[in-house]
Amino acid sequence: MKLWVVLCLALLWGELQNGACQQVKRRKDVGENRIRPGGKRVKIRHPKLKDGGGKGQSLLTQVLDKGRFVRLGQSTTLTPGKNMELRCKGNSIGWSYPAYLDTFNDSRLSIKQSDKYSQLVLMSPSAADTGAFSCWVIVCDGTECEKDHDRTYISYIYFSDKDNLFVPSAIHFEIVYLRPDRPAVVPCRVTDPQAKMSLHREVPPEEITANGTLVTSDPTKGFVLQNPSPEHQGVFYCKAVTRGTPQISTKYQLLYVEVPSGPPFVSLEVSPEFVRGGDNVNVTCTVLGEPEVDVSFAWSYPGQADRPVNIQSSWRLVNRGMGYTTRVSQSVMTVEDIETIDFGHYVCKAKNQHGETIVTINIS
Numbered sequence: 001m002k003l004w005v006v007l008c009l010a011l012l013w014g015e016l017q018n019g020a021c022q023q024v025k026r027r028k029d030v031g032e033n034r035i036r037p038g039g040k041r042v043k044i045r046h047p048k049l050k051d052g053g054g055k056g057q058s059l060l061t062q063v064l065d066k067g068r069f070v071r072l073g074q075s076t077t078l079t080p081g082k083n084m085e086l087r088c089k090g091n092s093i094g095w096s097y098p099a100y101l102d103t104f105n106d107s108r109l110s111i112k113q114s115d116k117y118s119q120l121v122l123m124s125p126s127a128a129d130t131g132a133f134s135c136w137v138i139v140c141d142g143t144e145c146e147k148d149h150d151r152t153y154i155s156y157i158y159f160s161d162k163d164n165l166f167v168p169s170a171i172h173f174e175i176v177y178l179r180p181d182r183p184a185v186v187p188c189r190v191t192d193p194q195a196k197m198s199l200h201r202e203v204p205p206e207e208i209t210a211n212g213t214l215v216t217s218d219p220t221k222g223f224v225l226q227n228p229s230p231e232h233q234g235v236f237y238c239k240a241v242t243r244g245t246p247q248i249s250t251k252y253q254l255l256y257v258e259v260p261s262g263p264p265f266v267s268l269e270v271s272p273e274f275v276r277g278g279d280n281v282n283v284t285c286t287v288l289g290e291p292e293v294d295v296s297f298a299w300s301y302p303g304q305a306d307r308p309v310n311i312q313s314s315w316r317l318v319n320r321g322m323g324y325t326t327r328v329s330q331s332v333m334t335v336e337d338i339e340t341i342d343f344g345h346y347v348c349k350a351k352n353q354h355g356e357t358i359v360t361i362n363i364s
Contacts, residue, residue, distance in 0.1 A: 023245070059089040060153040071154035074192065076218075080127055080159040086120040088135035093118035094147060098131035099277040100170075111137040113135050126165035129193045132156050156220050162191045165240040165247040167191055177291050177325070178228035178256045188238030188249040195242040201222045202235040202251070230256045255317075257291060263355030264295055264329075270350050270363055280336050281363065286346035288310040291317055294352050297331035302344035310334040338363075 038076060062076070063085040078084060088095070093113060097120070100110050108123040134154035136147050167189040178184045190197060197217050199208040211216040216224045225232055233256050246323040253301045264287040271282045287295045297313055313328040329350075335342055342363070349358045 007065045009038075018214065025257050035337045044333075055151070060155055061087050063087060067223045067316050072153075072157075075156045075158065076153070076286050077158045077160055078125070080125055080129075082125070084125050086123045086133060086135070086155075088120075088153065089117050089280045090137045090151075091115055092138040092140065092145075094136050094138050095120055096132070096134045097122075098129060098133075101129070103137050116132050122256055125159050125342050126168075127161035128168045130157065130167045130189065130191045138241050156209070158193055158219075162243070162245070163197050165190055165192060165242060166238065166249045169250050170249050174250060174252050175252045178225070178230075178232055178254055180228065183317075184225045184228045184232070184254070185221055186223040186225070186236055186238065186254070188252075190219045190238075192240075192242050193219045195219070195240040197223070200237055200239060202237065208236075212272055227334070228256070232256070238304045254317050255291065261290060261293075261354060262350050263358045264289055264350040266348065266359045268346070268359045269344075270359045270361060275338060275363055279338050279340060280334065281335045281342075282350075283346050283361065283363075284333070285331045285333075285350060285359070287352075289329065289352060291325055291327040293327070293352050293354075295329040296327075298349040299331070300334055300347045300349075301333070301335075301342075302343040302346075307335075307342060 022342050026071065050185060058071050062072055064068060067088070072086075079312070085181050091113075095111055095118065097109070100106075101122075112119045112121075120133070120135075132154055133156075134152060136149075136152035138145050139145075139148045174187070176184055176186055186199060188197070188199075195333070197210075199210065199215070199217075200206070201208060208215055208223070210223060214226050216226065218224060222238065228272075233254050236252045236254060240247050240249070267286045269284050269286075271284065272279065275281055283296055283301075285299075295315070297311075299311065300309075301309070311331060313329070313331040315327055318326055318328055331348065331350075344364075345360050345361045345362050347358060349356055351357075
């Protein structure tokens with residue numbers, strides 16, 4: 001009996017020793033350092049794991065020749081004249097692109113949606129097509145759909161053209177409005193991100209230095225004036241140089257704006273001030289506002305259902321104070337041969353993108 005117990009203990013000890021040796025051997029196999037036959041130590045380089053493709057990766061791709069694809073980055077430079085095809089993965093996709101392609105209803109642009117992706121094709125692109133192209137996934141809950149901001153992808157595409165260093169504009173003399181509460185942009189965008197840009201005042205002739213703080217340069221925007229002031233008014237232009245060949249942009253008239261943003265500031269007056277039966281009367285509704293903000297007018301007046309009147313609307317830019325620019329919009333209602341039915345309250349409603357204002361005046 002004792003001999004049998006001793007024999008079992010001996011066998012168990014042998015198994016434990018063998019296992020320990022194999023464990024030591026395995027640890028040595030997977031060590032960071034190995035010794036080659038020449039006696040040199042080498043470091044084992046483990047393969048890097050590939051990114052699984054999170055939401056930060058763009059699903060916006062360009063289709064190349066022979067069915068090849070390339071994923072677009074934040075900016076891309078392409079050759080003008082060669083058809084461009086972009087794709088965005090998803091069964092419900094929205095797109096944005098340079099606004100003028102919509103303004104002129106350009107037939108060169110087409111968008112098609114398939115089961116797995118959406119396709120945007122732009123035929124014969126030119127320097128004028130330089131701009132931001134983006135796509136996003138549309139998420140729907142029943143009949144309500146919205147843009148998925150976590151799956152929105154954008155690439156600024158340059159169509160580089162040595163004959164057009166600046167993105168062409170249909171306007172040869174543009175107006176830029178300066179406001180004290182926001183940066184102003186002189187929109188001389190380039191078609192080559194490597195072009196060197198500079199900003200110049202026409203009178204007196206001088207170059208405005210882009211110092212990275214008060215004035216910054218961005219090839220996708222132009223020149224940004226961070227704190228505009230009346231001293232920045234005047235006629236400006238941009239210059240771009242690449243490969244030693246300079247080009248001049250269109251000219252820009254910079255005007256300083258006096259009126260802040262907001263609903264229309266309206267006044268209403270009657271002429272003549274004293275009215276008798278048979279007189280011709282003008283009721284004038286006047287709005288002082290931002291130069292580029294359109295204003296619409298609507299009227300209500302006594303006898304509106306039966307009484308014909310003449311209404312004319314117009315606007316103009318005026319300088320007020322020390323070089324401040326304001327837009328004056330007016331709507332004038334003319335009532336001819338006024339009668340008893342025409343006496344009462346005249347209401348003018350002025351509306352802009354910020355809101356509306358209603359004013360009333362009484363003719364008695």
